[in-house]
Amino acid sequence: MRTFFDRVYRGSKAVGLGMARGTVAWFKEGSGPVDFLIRLVFLLGGLALVSGLVQSAPVLMFGLTIWWVVAAYRKGKPEEKAAVPSPQESSEPAQLKDDSPEVLATLRKVAEPHAHLSAVAQALGTDTAHVREVLTRAGIPITDVRMKGRGVSTGVKAADIPLPSPSPGGTGPVVGPGQSNNNDTELTVTRFPSGARIISVPDPENPARTHVKVIGPIES
Numbered sequence: 001m002r003t004f005f006d007r008v009y010r011g012s013k014a015v016g017l018g019m020a021r022g023t024v025a026w027f028k029e030g031s032g033p034v035d036f037l038i039r040l041v042f043l044l045g046g047l048a049l050v051s052g053l054v055q056s057a058p059v060l061m062f063g064l065t066i067w068w069v070v071a072a073y074r075k076g077k078p079e080e081k082a083a084v085p086s087p088q089e090s091s092e093p094a095q096l097k098d099d100s101p102e103v104l105a106t107l108r109k110v111a112e113p114h115a116h117l118s119a120v121a122q123a124l125g126t127d128t129a130h131v132r133e134v135l136t137r138a139g140i141p142i143t144d145v146r147m148k149g150r151g152v153s154t155g156v157k158a159a160d161i162p163l164p165s166p167s168p169g170g171t172g173p174v175v176g177p178g179q180s181n182n183n184d185t186e187l188t189v190t191r192f193p194s195g196a197r198i199i200s201v202p203d204p205e206n207p208a209r210t211h212v213k214v215i216g217p218i219e220s
Contacts, residue, residue, distance in 0.1 A: 008069055011076025015068070018075075099124075103134040108161055108203070108211055114145035116155040128154075138162070163201050163213050 023043070030036045054061050103120065110119045117128040117135075124131070135142060135156065145155040203209040 004073075007076035008072045009076070011072030011074065012068070014075040015071050100134050100138060103131060104138065104162060105164075105205070107135070107140075107156060108164070109205070111156075111158060111161055112148035112150075113158040114147050114155055115158075115161065116145070116147045116150055116153045117142070118153060119147065119150065119155075159213065161211075161213065163199060163211055164204060 027039055106120050106123045107115050110123055117131045121128045121131045141160045144152055145157050146152045199213045201211045
């Protein structure tokens with residue numbers, strides 16, 4: 001019952017406000033003072049007529065009350081709020097960001113000369129399981145390595161750390177051992193009679209640092 005009375009109460013205010021606004025709009029439609037007075041007389045006369053009918057036939061008051069309650073109940077219907085889907089209920093699955101380039105860049109940055117997974121995870125603010133998953137997906141071997149100042153732990157050997165992608169202009173010239181490279185190319189390959197090769201690439205993020213990869217026999 002309380003819900004019913006609350007709805008009638010809200011509806012009564014809406015009905016009363018609607019009648020007041022309708023009356024004001026009706027008066028504004030008048031074209032001048034004379035038209036305004038005619039409408040005012042008509043309104044007062046109508047109210048007096050209704051009041052006289054109710055006084056002469058009180059049963060009409062019962063009918064007016066029923067009409068008012070029904071109208072108020074209809075007007076007092078709560079507004080239905082539009083359902084807003086939550087992010088979890090979105091029909092489109094969330095696209096995961098591929099952070100492989102960031103992980104590989106951090107791997108090269110922390111290498112001393114090998115790199116522990118824990119050091120990469122610490123630099124990225126993530127866990128070693130995520131770093132291992134990215135490196136495994138990239139096909140990079142993971143084994144126990146010794147990192148300078150950290151001892152032995154699971155990580156990636158220096159020889160297995162991928163170098164940054166070369167510039168679209170192509171790789172630099174191949175020079176022999178002991179020869180200097182006077183060109184402004186980014187990648188330098190030095191060959192030794194034993195068949196070993198050393199590839200040197202400047203770090204694009206730190207010009208003062210050079211990435212070196214040894215292809216051939218290397219001590220663990």
